[in-house]
Amino acid sequence: MSSFIMNTYNRYPVSFVNGKGSWLKSENGDDYLDFAAGIAVNILGHNHPKLNKAMIENVDKIWHLSNLYKIPEQEKLAEKLCSLSFAEKVFFCNSGAEAVEGAIKVARKYFYSKGEILRNEIITFSGSFHGRTLATLAAAGNPNYSEGFGPMPEGFISVPFADHDAFKRAINKNTAAVLLETIQGEGGIRVLPDNCLKEIRKICTDNGILLIIDEVQSGMYRTGSLFAYDWASIEPDIVTIAKAIGGGFPLGAILTNEKASQGMVNGTHGSTFGGNPLACTIGKKVLDTIEDEDIVSNVKTISQIIFEGLEVLLKKHGNKISGVRGKGLMIGIECLEKNSVITEEAFKEGLLLVNAGDNVIRMLPPLNISQLDAEAGIQKLDQALSNIKI
Numbered sequence: 001m002s003s004f005i006m007n008t009y010n011r012y013p014v015s016f017v018n019g020k021g022s023w024l025k026s027e028n029g030d031d032y033l034d035f036a037a038g039i040a041v042n043i044l045g046h047n048h049p050k051l052n053k054a055m056i057e058n059v060d061k062i063w064h065l066s067n068l069y070k071i072p073e074q075e076k077l078a079e080k081l082c083s084l085s086f087a088e089k090v091f092f093c094n095s096g097a098e099a100v101e102g103a104i105k106v107a108r109k110y111f112y113s114k115g116e117i118l119r120n121e122i123i124t125f126s127g128s129f130h131g132r133t134l135a136t137l138a139a140a141g142n143p144n145y146s147e148g149f150g151p152m153p154e155g156f157i158s159v160p161f162a163d164h165d166a167f168k169r170a171i172n173k174n175t176a177a178v179l180l181e182t183i184q185g186e187g188g189i190r191v192l193p194d195n196c197l198k199e200i201r202k203i204c205t206d207n208g209i210l211l212i213i214d215e216v217q218s219g220m221y222r223t224g225s226l227f228a229y230d231w232a233s234i235e236p237d238i239v240t241i242a243k244a245i246g247g248g249f250p251l252g253a254i255l256t257n258e259k260a261s262q263g264m265v266n267g268t269h270g271s272t273f274g275g276n277p278l279a280c281t282i283g284k285k286v287l288d289t290i291e292d293e294d295i296v297s298n299v300k301t302i303s304q305i306i307f308e309g310l311e312v313l314l315k316k317h318g319n320k321i322s323g324v325r326g327k328g329l330m331i332g333i334e335c336l337e338k339n340s341v342i343t344e345e346a347f348k349e350g351l352l353l354v355n356a357g358d359n360v361i362r363m364l365p366p367l368n369i370s371q372l373d374a375e376a377g378i379q380k381l382d383q384a385l386s387n388i389k390i
């Protein structure tokens with residue numbers, strides 16, 4: 001069927017008419033269990049009554065203002081994010097790529113404002129994903145995504161994932177920052193070990209380099225803590241968030257400490273939509289609801305159920321899947337069969353999953369998913385794996 005939409009996505013042959021909690025209903029009336037959650041976005045599931053209420057109440061007030069005026073909703077959300085983390089300054093935007101792109105600007109401007117105008121190189125790790133803008137593609141250095149879009153912005157050096165020696169060798173007098181994901185999402189749920197992150201923090205501190213952590217996918221309590229790097233007990237200089245912060249409403253942010261934000265003075269960065277009243281009201285409600293409903297302990301409980309369930313499936317279907325990795329509810333299943341064959345079979349069983357790099361399948365269910373629904377997800381995957389004949 002022809003479409004007026006640009007052909008950039010290979011879509012499943014389905015459209016959904018409504019959702020409730022961890023479930024979606026298709027226009028044919030079929031129910032799907034949503035372990036994709038809009039790619040780690042709908043952390044409180046679909047149609048959460050508190051988020052709906054916040055949205056409806058605020059629709060009658062002001063949808064949008066430019067950043068020419070004070071926006072109290074923005075102040076409140078920024079204050080909340082800072083009270084929960086290392087951050088002292090926040091810039092709101094609308095997406096993950098925009099947050100990472102902005103973070104790159106913040107890091108470069110920091111050194112520029114100190115007179116170190118050539119110090120603009122940023123080191124990244126192979127397998128990473130930071131978005132689809134030119135600078136974020138250049139940063140990730142993955143030719144599968146950047147081919148044909150050149151010339152690419154300069155100033156990025158990619159080193160092998162978690163390779164400290166290569167990282168140290170890449171550092172030179174023009175190194176401004178390192179940019180990394182605590183857990184690579186698109187790259188296939190590749191977890192940077194805590195001791196590795198600690199060591200990188202130390203190397204950054206010793207060399208006066210800024211540490212930028214992209215928590216667009218792993219942040220917002222997906223691993224059971226606000227940020228995945230929390231588990232390593234370190235503090236970065238700059239953090240990017242997006243995906244889940246709006247619970248489904250487009251919203252992103254750059255968080256920085258006071259020092260790193262030094263160069264970002266009046267007029268240096270901006271966004272028309274970034275941090276509009278509606279988006280920030282929803283973002284604040286998402287954070288408040290996570291606290292009120294003790295989502296953190298649910299992540300812990302459900303994570304255990306899913307990991308244990310997957311261990312059983314590993315034994316039963318050892319010819320199709322070979323391992324499980326990840327943290328909290330950011331879970332990767334290593335496949336022997338082609339990952340897309342399994343996700344398509346799971347789709348037929350009414351389970352939505354996401355493919356990732358490294359032939360991995362991602363499970364990213366809503367963080368408030370019930371035990372029953374988590375078990376149903378494992379059952380559907382079990383059935384899907386049984387259906388595949390090899």
Ligand SMILES: *Cc1c(COP(=O)(O)O)cnc(C)c1O
Binds near residue numbers: 097098130185216
């Ligand atoms: C999804 C993602 C992005 C890009 O976010 P968009 O909102 O799609 O621009 C950046 N970094 C990471 C780690 C992501 O998972």
